[in-house]
Amino acid sequence: MPVPRRAALAAAALLTVSLATGCGKPEITVLDTAAKVHLTFWTGQSDDAQSLLEELAGEFERQHPNVSIDLSPGASSTEELLQKLAASFAANDSPDISYTFGSWASQLERSGRTLDITDEVAEPDVHWEEFTQAARETARPTGRRTIGFPAVVDNISLFYNTTVFDRAGVAYPTPDWTWDDFRAAARELTDPANQTYGYAYSVSGSEETTWQLWPHLWQNGGEVLDGSGKRSAFASPAGVEALSFLRAMAVDDRSVYLDQTDTKFAQLFASDRVAMMTSGPWELSALKTAGTSYGVVQLPGTDGNHETVSGPDLWTLFDNHDVNRAYWATQFTRWLTSPEQDEKFNVAVGNLPLRSSEATSEAFLAQARELPGLDVMQANAANAKHSRPTVPGYNGLSEAVGDAVAHVLQGQGTPQAALQDAAQAADKALRQG
Structure with a gap:
């Protein structure tokens, strides 16, 4: 972290997956928010950023004792996550959440394996409008489905x-x-x-x-x-x-x-x-x-x-035919990308904050003093009016x-x-x- 933009297209492999869903696991269709849930989270991170995410996941688990989150980078490099995801689709063993490059968004939506959280992000207290236009459009690559929350935003x-x-x-x-x-x-x-x-x-x-x-x-x-x-x-x-x-x-x-x-x-x-x-x-x-x-x-x-x-990346959410896992995966990523948690992750590692409301926060202003120019780039996010295409x-x-x-x-x-x-x-x- 932060992932250099020049690496964002290194995984050029086509995402060709089987759309079969049967794997012997019963489909859970009735939501029980108190049921014990185990989430798999591929972070795409290493070193300090991975440690920060582990701390945040631990905090979420303490707040929600019925939820456990298994974190791992997911692959030996972030670029390899696309192939790893394709293999997980074929094996019907997808993670619940994965870091993904924004350039993969349309391919992932086309796979039929992503959750659609359009209704969830429309809730007023999500404050979806605080994410940059480029980030929102990347999370909704065809304009029909919202496949995740922004994970990292940037601009030049x-x-x-x-x-x-x-x-x-x-x-x-x-x-x-x-x-x-x-x-x-x-x-x-x-x-x-x-x-x-x-x-x-x-x-x-x-x-x-x-x-x-x-x-x-x-x-x-x-x-x-x-x-x-x-x-x-x-x-x-x-x-x-x-x-x-x-x-x-x-x-x-x-x-x-x-x-x-x-x-x-x-x-x-x-x-x-x-x-x-x-x-x-x-x-x-x-x-x-x-x-x-x-x-x-x-x-x-x-x-x-x-x-x-801008080349925003995503926390993409995947459908494992378990409404409880889907619910808690959505709740966790919603929590992770809130201003309070984002200051402990993106701001802490020197990335731009995900949300416009963080621009005047004490945590971001302190980081901007350490890294002069970070505040200018945050303001420049308003000039990211087009999203870089994510089409296949x-x-x-x-x-x-x-x-x-x-x-x-x-x-x-x-x-x-x-x-x-x-x-x-x-x-x-x-x-x-």
């Missing part, structure tokens, strides 16, 4: 290295920066003689490459998918203009460090060789350890739109877009042709699901 903001800015005599970014302001500063901050770059961008072709494009697309009025959700829409004039802007910085201005690894750009930022990067709260602890002098603002925008991208086929779409962006930023091909080719590959992936 603009980090700026004050040492590099001061050395170049350039004014720090402001929240109302435009694309033109951003480009001009990056050009001014670039110093080839000292191998210092104004900005950095991943050209590995991974999801890190792709999701950095989405804010530019959305700010410019574009969409990733069309209204049906079955065809790509990014190769629009808005998408071409967004990629053309990045190409101008990388190819014409030569102000962008093009990172083949997804990781080196953050290291160069920390060592005062890159002036600006767009990244998320997972960078803050490393910057503190490195002693880097930095600031954080919302992303540069266009026409007053400073939209960002998004993995293939992401790969096609990432490859197109990587080639264009390295001077190979034109934005329009590259995005058109990517759209053909993306549409094929979407058809195949």
